[in-house]
Amino acid sequence: MAQINSCIKWxxxxxxxxxxxFGAIVILIPLLSQVYIRDDMEGRTTGLVVLYVVGAVTLVIAVLGAYGAHRENKVCLILFLVCMVIGTLMMLRIGIVAAFFRPKLTEIMSDKFKELLPLDTATEEVKNMADAMQSQLHCCGLFSYSDWENxxxxxxxxxxxxxxxxxxxxxxYLSLYPRKQIYSKPCFPILMRFILVVADIMTGLVFSLATLALLGMILSSIMIHQLRHPARTTVLMVPSIFTTGPPKYQELQNPPVY
Incomplete structure (x- = not known):
């Protein structure tokens, strides 16, 4: 006999x-980035692995919860509840920290990039990165073409x-003729737009996961409570004043005499 309310189960x-x-979408994001972005992915490996792990864990937890509800398995539902509690706390912590640092992200990245200047004396790795960025984004220098000096x-x-x-x-240049035509826009503002968009998307994903985890925690708690305290058939005791019984008195009639 089913012990969980069918409406809650559905x-x-x-x-x-x-x-x-949602977990499949999280897995799909890094997969598409690897398919359509064919340049060097070495610096993005950590982020892609994190997305794959988060998506896979989300799928496994979803299957665990669905199985526990379908079979009315208390153990699976308790495991699901524990995962939801841990997931809610983790996602809220990450999301709050990300939202707090969001306004400071431009300043932080600016300080990091300024450490690479001047570009003409930077390492070969930094120069190659700057060349690739300038070719793809059609810009010159991080903050100005003067980052390359002469x-x-x-x-x-x-x-x-x-x-x-x-x-x-x-x-x-003082000793250069003819004139050289270079890109007028620096690369840092263009790059920061992409970084902020990615940061906003990631923050939205984190808070969405936290909301889903909180909802799952509430629903699983209700079902576990119903499994522990199944509904019992309640017998209503009807007061005697509402029951039909013999009348308090009967009308007596004398039989006719012939």
Whole structure:
């Protein structure tokens, strides 16, 4: 005999379906980034692994909760509840810290990039990274082309079409002729827009997971309570004043005499 309310069971099942879809989306994000971004992924390995782990754990927990509700298995539901409590606390902690540092992220990244200047005397790894960024984002220097001092690389040079589109500026050295057309925009503002978008997406994912975990914690607690205290058939004792019984008196009639 079913001990869990059918409405709660179906609500919990739908919740776990959405929970599983959310986990699949978390797995899909790094997968698509690896498919469509074919440049060097070495510096992004840690972030991709974290997303894969979070997505896989989310899927496993969703399956555990759905199985526990379908079979009315108290052990599975208790494990699910423990995972939801831990997940809620972890996601809230990460989300609050991320939201706190969000306004300071530009300043922090600016200080980190300023440590790499000047670019012409930086390491070969930094130069290669800067060249790749300038070629892809169509910019020159981190904060200005002067970050390269007097050694502006070819990755800053505009094409003739870009010159016509007004994306460039003239650069003239004291002993250089003709003029060199380089990108007018620095790379740091463009790069920060991408970083802030990614940070906002990650923060939204974290708070969404926290909300789902909190909802799962509430539903699983209700079902565990119903399994521990199953509904019992309640017998209503009807007072005697509402019961039908013999009348308090009977009308007596004398039989007719013939």
């Amino acid at each position: 609500t919990f099942t739908v919740f776990n379906v959405f929970f599983a879809i 050694n502006v690389p070819d990755s800053c040079v505009c094409s003739s079409m870009e010159v016509e589109e007004g994306m460039c500026q003239s650069l003239t």
